[in-house]
Ligand SMILES: Nc1ncnc2c1ncn2[C@@H]1O[C@H](COP(=O)(O)OP(=O)(O)OP(=O)(O)O)[C@@H](O)[C@H]1O
């Protein structure tokens with residue numbers, strides 16, 4: 222008898238709890254959906270417009286459901302559209318960005334890993350101070366360095382060149398990559414390094430055989446971070462390169478600014494999407510690892 | 522010949538002196554245990570022997586070679602870490618061969634060595650696994666394997682068993698002992714478990730506050746502890762310390778007296794011991810196993826049995842023995858009893874104390890008299 226009463230009370234409590242649970246879930250999902258729509262809407266509009274015909278866009282407005290379909294805008298944006306006199310589309314700038322972002326990402330990530338390794342596992346007098354100073358770079362806006370870079374690039378003869386931009390992005394990126402890697406490597410037990418030293422491994426062998434094999438999660442994070450950051454950056458691109466040497470972000474600025482008679486929204490949309498594809502691709506391929514790498518330590 | 526010789530070794534981290542003049546030497550093939558409470562500097566000492574910490578002052582010699590500034594890899598040592606420190610991304614085999622690979626040992630020789638060690642430690646089936654796929658005991662074995670494969674002059678162990686559960690720890694302890702018998706390498710073994718130290722070591726260095734309190738054979742450390750710290754640290758339950766005064770018994774023999782519950786107790790000291798003039802304050806140290814239920818047969822069979830009455834405050838049966846807490850005036854005294862003659866709660870028991878094993882300490886210097 223008493224058992225039954227207790228069970229009934231429990232049932233009632235359980236039912237109330239599951240109702241509360243259901244309500245809170247619904248609210249959470251509703252909010253998430255709203256935000257997802259807000260973030261995805263511009264992308265969707267761009268995609269639509271890149272396949273719509275220009276007259277139809279002009280007639281129905283930028284934000285409308287597509288009534289026409291064409292692939293021409295993509296081809297034009299890629300190879301023939303005219304920006305500021307040259308009619309080569311975005312192709313050259315796209316490749317510029319690629320030749321800039323890939324080496325700069327690899328170099329800054331490698332340097333960050335090495336810095337992180339030294340700052341976490343081979344500490345020396347003043348290494349903490351050094352690390353703190355490097356952290357300043359994380360919070361320093363890029364424009365502060367504009368003048369110094371202009372001076373330096375001029376000195377070494379790298380103005381209006383992809384190499385100059387690589388140099389800038391490697392140096393500007395090191396604070397971030399060092400921070401990521403150092404904080405990750407701190408969680409690798411020092412005993413591993415000690416054991417390896419007794420085993421006769423030196424600085425580089427420990428780095429290659431012990432640290433690097435443990436690093437994929439954080440390297441993925443830094444690569445994604447650096448690649449998207451460098452690809453999307455345009456201030457340095459606009460300031461230090463011009464015309465055919467510009468990365469795609471800078472070229473897009475020129476594209477939207479080039480005030481020819483009619484705005485070709487279809488081509489512009491396609492061009493913007495071409496410029497956005499690599500980071501999106503990187504995100505789709507590696508986003509899962511990005512979150513995992515940021516939250517997980519080196520050793521489970 | 523000694524294969525490890527440490528002289529006046531000092532270590533400071535900044536202003537804090539962690540080791541204050543350590544002297545230890547190990548003969549070839551000896552098993553030395555370093556014991557002491559947490560923070561007394563055991564790991565620091567071991568790391569200095571390994572070359573992982575720099576020497577502030579003093580000398581470390583391994584096999585007659587001064588190694589103060591020799592790199593860890595050139596010291597001819599192998600070390601087992603408390604955390605095992607297995608390389609997580611390598612297989613067991615790679616873990617074991619990593620050191621040989623670093624030293625450029627050719628592959629056939631490496632394979633040979635792995636085979637030998639894997640057979641010795643019975644880890645052949647594990648060679649292809651990663652450390653993450655091993656149990657605690659298996660990891661421990663692999664860590665030992667990594668050390669054994671080196672055939673070094675000196676083995677260093679830093680609390681290798683403290684991460685294992687109680688039963689496994691006892692098993693591995695036995696195994697380490699067997700292994701040491703078979704391999705016969707000089708070993709320095711850090712532990713804060715005094716039972717481990719007693720069972721494994723040929724000599725024990727008891728450390729406290731950066732100093733070696735006593736460095737001697739286990740039985741000597743146990744029976745004749747150099748001071749009250751060692752006496753209290755070695756043995757569980759700990760030795761009883763009873764503040765007492767030197768006096769003479771009814772027959773005029775040297776004795777100690779102290780306030781027991783029913784009045785003053787006078788315990789005759791073992792024959793032939795005369796620790797000083799009557800009236801001197803001392804601390805009487807009696808281990809729990811030297812306290813029993815008094816009987817006349819006992820008195821007849823053993824020499825130097827003194828008796829004292831005490832009320833029983835608490836009884837804790839552990840199966841093999843029963844721990845009893847008795848009140849001696851203001852003190853609580855622990856005794857280990859055979860379950861058959863265990864005291865009962867509330868009873869006033871007549872205790873026999875084996876004075877031949879009792880120790881006397883100076884209350885001021887706290888050293889053995
Ligand atoms: N790098 C360091 N810097 C400053 N102090 C340190 C450093 N390493 C150790 N110490 C201090 O030295 C003392 C001895 O440390 P150690 O690790 O040798 O103790 P231990 O006897 O091994 O203790 P446990 O049993 O807990 O392992 C401790 O007080 C510790 O705080």
Ligand SMILES: [Mg+2]
Pocket residue numbers: 563564565
């Ligand atoms: Mg320690």
